Amino acid sequence: MARDLAIDLGTANTLVYMKGRGIVLNEPSVIAVNRQTGEVLATGREAWQMIGRTPGYIVAVRPLRGGAITDFEITERMIRLLLQRVGVSRFTRPKVVICVPSAITEVERRAVTDAARRAGAADAQLIEQPMAAAIGADLPIDEPIGNMVIDIGGGTSESAVISLGGIVALEAVRVGSFDIDASIQAYVRREHGIAIGERTAEEVKVAIGSAAETEDESQAEVRGRDLMTGLPRTVVLTPEEVRVAIDDTLSSIIDSIKRCLAKAPPELAQDFLVRGMYLVGGGGLLRGLPQRIEKETNVPVRMSNMPLEAVVMGAGHCIEHYDALKTMFMGARR
Amino acid sequence: MTWVYVLIAVVLVVSVWLMRGRRVESGMTSYRKHIDALSSESRRGVREVNDRQRNGRRPNDTGK
Structure with missing residues (x-):
């Protein structure tokens, strides 16, 4: 008998909570696929390391954007692989609670539940992320x-x-965070004339990014491709510049x-x-x-004490108390 | 003849089980259960489960 699962299917990371076991998986929501054969080459951290560095026949993508499924087929395969990794097979079909953004449309909602059911879930229910977060943050x-x-x-x-x-x-x-990264990419392109990748932009954000002036600020060297010459070039970014870049977002x-x-x-x-x-x-x-x-x-x-895990912990609580909390699932109230 | 009694007993047990499943909880009862399941004491169990898992085997952490 499969243990029921709670999944935080995030744009950035996917976390899986198994009933009675706790968080059993925490990986980037990325999948690498061979374009020619359609085979999945890597998922999670391994696929994340491939972003922006793949040869032409491999594509490493995030199948979710803005919390919504942008590629249904790829998402289904990613969910299937995730479920396989935590022990779900065609003979063991668990109940699954998936956290999704509250602004998700009816079509997107159906896409997520269908993907989970096709990937091996006996039943798939959705819960709004803020609700799960509040439960997980122990409010x-x-x-x-x-x-x-x-x-x-x-x-x-x-x-x-x-x-x-x-x-x-x-x-x-x-x-969200990816838009902050995109703002940094756009700023560096506009003001310094170099193109940087999304992983580099994220590294800049983590290293010197801030929303308000902080103590002990330092600068960061950023390497990219010069838009005029096409050659690699290094520029120095200050925290003030990053604040300007991300202000609108x-x-x-x-x-x-x-x-x-x-x-x-x-x-x-x-x-x-x-x-x-x-x-x-x-x-x-x-x-x-x-x-x-x-x-x-x-x-x-x-x-919150566990800012990255709060959502999946909240959904995990719902899977532990499935019958008492099923009125909380999306669709149950409508 | 015994098998008839066994059959009746089985039918009775199944009927009782089905009727229990169909019994509808009152709104007040289900709301109370819902609120109780969200209490801090109830949530402690999930944290304990996760702490045990974390102490036993650490899942692969990621950046964002």
């Missing part, structure tokens, strides 16, 4: 208290107000948080001033981001 969402969670992922940023076991207000934008994320705050009923809004808002997701790890959100909203911001 007291069972109480009549306003809990606000902000989940900044690779492709989406979602804010939700949760009280008494349900979502009261919700706001989502299809902007961060502003759209912060604007969506403000819209969510504005939607909250007054009785719950007053709780935020005391309890603060909880930040989860890899995007929340950007230096100075909690401080900037706090400055722009006048509401304290706290980091």
